[in-house]
Amino acid sequence: MTTQPASPLMVRLAHLSALSPVLCSLWRLPLMFGISMGLGDTMMDDMMSHPFWARAAYLIGLGLLTDGLAFLALGLVRPWGEVFPHWMPFIGRRRVPLWFAVPPAVAGGLGATWFGWTMAFGLPANVDSWDGWAVLMCSCYAPLVLWGPTLLIVTVDYVRRRRTTVRHQRIAQLVA
Numbered sequence: 396m397t398t399q400p401a402s403p404l405m406v407r408l409a410h411l412s413a414l415s416p417v418l419c420s421l422w423r424l425p426l427m428f429g430i431s432m433g434l435g436d437t438m439m440d441d442m443m444s445h446p447f448w449a450r451a452a453y454l455i456g457l458g459l460l461t462d463g464l465a466f467l468a469l470g471l472v473r474p475w476g477e478v479f480p481h482w483m484p485f486i487g488r489r490r491v492p493l494w495f496a497v498p499p500a501v502a503g504g505l506g507a508t509w510f511g512w513t514m515a516f517g518l519p520a521n522v523d524s525w526d527g528w529a530v531l532m533c534s535c536y537a538p539l540v541l542w543g544p545t546l547l548i549v550t551v552d553y554v555r556r557r558r559t560t561v562r563h564q565r566i567a568q569l570v571a
Contacts, residue, residue, distance in 0.1 A: 400558045401472035403489045412468040412545035415538040420458030427451045433528020443457040463536035468546050471553040508543025515540045
């Protein structure tokens with residue numbers, strides 16, 4: 396670890412960011428088996444017109460992609476987000492440069508904020524009847540609202556911790 400450790404609050408926010416899309420990924424899985432989860436007949440007919448392997452690849456792939464991207468937030472509070480692992484050729488054990496980690500984190504945070512808030516206001520507006528399925532769907536998608544803002548907060552703290560340490564290292568080099 397090359398910087399001061401993240402505060403417990405930032406660690407919790409990073410975990411919250413990482414876990415926020417998991418519920419909607421789980422909510423989508425029964426769709427591949429034809430369980431409507433409250434979706435309309437037209438949407439389900441369209442989905443079921445594709446072969447099972449295509450539905451499964453799409454829904455599982457979408458879940459793995461979103462959850463995998465979300466779990467990268469943990470790198471902002473863990474040592475592997477500050478120093479490349481030793482097993483990586485050429486760059487192993489070197490510091491992760493800020494330009495490598497911060498722009499994708501900011502872009503992801505802004506994109507996740509836009510997506511989460513679009514879903515928060517778009518889903519309820521498109522629900523025909525507020526039955527148990529609609530409540531379940533909105534409950535599973537609601538945590539997406541937290542994904543982007545928590546990622547942006549953790550990213551700002553990551554930059555603050557990394558810059559403070561670099562500044563202290565430079566001062567120590569000048570004094571020595």
